[in-house]
Amino acid sequence: MSWLRALKHTARTGMKVERTRLEPLVALRAAVGLAIVIGFGLAFLGPGAAASSAFGAFMAAIATFQKSWRPRPVLALASGLTLAVSTFVGYLVGSSTGLFLALLAVWTFAAGLLWAAGPTAGIIASGNVAVMLVTVTLPTSVAQAAGHAAMIAAGGVVQALLIVLFPIRRWGAQRDALADALAAEADYARRLRHDPVCAFDPQPLMRARDAATVTARQARRRPAELHGARGLAERVRPVLASLADPAVGAPAEGPGRDRVRELLDAAGSVLDAAARAIRHGDPVRLPAPALAVLKSPDTADLLTGAPQRAARRLAALLDDVLETAEPRSGRLVAPDESMLRPTLTALVPTVLRSVRSELHPDSPILRHAVRVTAVACAGYLIGQALPLGHGYWAPMASVMIMRPDFSQTYARAVARFAGTLVGVAVATGIVQLAQPGMYLSGFLAVVSAGLMYVLMRTGYAVSQVCVSAYVVFLLGMGGVRWDQTVPDRVALTLVGGLLAMLAYALYPAWETPRLRTRLADWIAADGRYAAAVLGHYAAPADARRADVRTALLAARDARIDWQDAVDRAAGEPVRHRGLSRAAADGAGEAVAALGRNAMLLEAHLPDHSQAPVPGAAALAEAVRADTEAGAKAVRERGVPRWERVRALVSDEGAPVWGARDPGVLRAAGAQLLDALDEVSEALRG
Structure with missing residues (x-):
């Protein structure tokens, strides 16, 4: 693919808007947490502290939306506390450009290496570096810096408490992962009726396995129907394939093949029924014809040998699937019998081993860490040199844009600039028409953040529209006029995006x-x-x-x-x-x-x-x-x-x-x- 085609492809990808299932109640809870910390800050501590706590609550909520199977309160606390530490340490050296650049380099390089631990850790670490560039400019003394760091941490604590006090669809992500695995096998069974050697993508089963790996605390509270069905689904898949394949199963044509098609269709119905029951926590509702086919005595007359054994094995496994999928069925499994996920503190040695394994010249993670460090430092110096003010926006944009692979980096660069342009235009229009004061600006910031939480999974460009409006309204709480921030933000976002794209072209990690x-x-x-x-x-x-x-x-x-x-x-x-x-x-x-x-x-x-x-x-x-x-x-x-x-x-x-x-x-x-x-x-x- 030529560079021109690659740029066109990534631009289209970055601007793509996807239709996805929204989570309005979860977004509302996150927005309420943000509103609480902003309102408290404005009422008792002033707009500066309100902005600090807002950044903490905002980033903590974003952390809970990441694709992770860890408890959401833990993610919110980890995000808020690490951001608070970053902000306080950043302020301590912020008066010296050289020391701050050194800290920025160390922090950014570490954030880049944390992608070795997975995208969730990488995204949280990158977000902390980006927000640190903003929050270190808010306090004016060490005491104020400590207070702002405490408010940032408090924002994460508030989001975590709301998740604990107002849980929404407990175990919903794990239910969806297991139900998706069963539904994928149901689809596989139906496709085998027409193509006995069709392919099966194991991704849903792997995702269900990840979801079934829990902490010891989660293992004691996991619903019974979420244990066992995944293992049965794993065992069903080879039985389905062996029953359908003419080489080891029924003949390609004849009465035996017709019975196999009926069995596969019935298996699809059973697996779909189990998937629906697990997804919603409802009793299993199974069409009677499907059970009749699986239990039919005629199968013994139509199939012999290996196909007959596979048919009997399939019926027994599907019985177990139905029994396991029934709500409150079975027993709760003891933690020592579960696949356990380490706690955050116990995870440290594993993360260090993962990072150490990436410390070689050909590693995409190491190259990403070097790139993002160089770009963040260069962007900071360029932003300080330009006569625009708010020079931190250039490195902030770069850090949020850059990813270890080419396509995501370039797509996000285009989407961020386009989203920023639209977002600040909309926010500027609202500011000029409404002339909001401190409290109305805070309210508009919460609304913008809430929209971002709702639409986050529809596309990066859409989320950036909301984020840009959020920043304009948030800074407006402190009396900063739109014409002091909007032109600077647009120009420096463009600079940050161009730096990110140039860095990948000069120091790539091609796949x-x-x-x-x-x-x-x-x-x-x-x-x-x-x-x-x-x-x-x-x-x-x-x-x-x-x-x-x-x-x-x-x-x-x-x-x-x-x-x-x-x-x-x-x-x-x-x-x-x-x-x-x-x-x-x-x-x-x-x-x-x-x-x-x-x-x-x-x-x-x-x-x-x-x-x-x-x-x-x-x-x-x-x-x-x-x-x-x-x-x-x-x-x-x-x-x-x-x-x-x-x-x-x-x-x-x-x-x-x-x-x-x-x-x-x-x-x-x-x-x-x-x-x-x-x-x-x-x-x-």
Whole structure:
């Protein structure tokens, strides 16, 4: 993609407005918290303290809207307290340009590195740096600086208290994640009726797993229906695939195939009913025809062998799903039986390890930290040198715009400037018409912030319209006229956006050259998953399903990393370096087929009492060795070869399988080889 096309693409992305489900009650609660701290500040402490507390409450509320499974009060407190510390320390050195620049560099570099801990930590840290640039200009003494820091922290405390006192849809995010996973499987079951080998995106299941990882305190309070259904959904998926696939399931045509289609449709109805019950906390309402199909005795006459076992297994699993999805069903799980998320203090060593792992020259996170530090310092100096006043707006805009990848940075730069232009124009018009005083300005600031909370997920440009109006009204509380701030804000926002875009162009972290590495990681992860499944066939008595589960999760992580990398690379102005778009698409489909074949084998894992399957150990070792070697070849821009697997599934490998030839497993090995050959063919083209 050329630079011109990339700029057009990112501009359209930045200005895009999405239709999404709004959360007006949550936004109202956040706006009420902001109104409380502004009103208290104006009534008892003056407009300066009111502005400080408003920034604390404003950023704390934004933190609670981030995509995180941690308790929302914890996010609000963390945001308010860290912002208070940043503001106070910033004021202590603010009188010296050199010392403040040094502090700004350290703070910004740390905020950039915190993206290694996830987007929520990165966004909160970046917001703290940006707001610190504003709030350090408000106090006039150390005592006032301490008071302003206390008010900022109080703003976060107020937002946290409101969440505790007025909870809205408890466990709503976790309910939605689990319901989305069940609904995705329902859709998968219906698609399998028409396409027995259709693909399934594991993202909803991974998101549900993240949502099911809780703190010890949450584990003691989690509703019973939120425990267990996710694990059952994980086990349903391979059974659905094995039932539908003609290679291991029912024949492609005939009465058996018709019954499979009926079973898949009934499974979709059951999973949808469970999803609705979990999402809303209502009793399960299931259409009677779906249960009749699943319990029909005719299935035993129409299906035999592996398809019949899959049909029975599916009916039993769906019964368990329905029982688990019923409100207040089952038992509350003890914390030591849950997937536990560490507390914020216990998370520190993990964050440090994540940051340490990014300290190498090719790391996108490290490059982002260097870029944002250089831009923030340069923007601050440029803002101070320009005869505009409010010079902090240039670095503030840059810090809020910049992200570790190209597309988001450029899209946000365009959206921020456009949103600022519209927002200040609207706010200026209101100010000129209404001539608001201190309290009316505070009220208009709260309304603007409330609109931003409601519309935050519709697009960055829309939220910036509201944020720009919020800042104009907030500064108006202290008597600052619009003509003293609006022109400066627009000009310096443009400067900050241009600096952010220029920095990425000069010191990029392109994803395109890393596509081969991402693909190699996925091949190796899928190979380890397939080998773990085959190892279960080789030694059923000693096998541990947890090993298969761990390998499956690693393969899913690698697949999601690959998909994210492909999406990011699609908008970059970089020619492919060894992996064209067509090759990437073809190789991705082939590796997905490799993982799917392993999943079909997982659906029929032998019990611990069964005898080892001849040849399974040799095939497991061949798959592991070939995929590791193939991944190495992909990283080195070569075409992988799969000689060990090919030798086993060919006629020359017949002695390995023994006298009792396991046709199903050998056929599965041939399917694995076909998928691997498709990977080589895609890379060769």
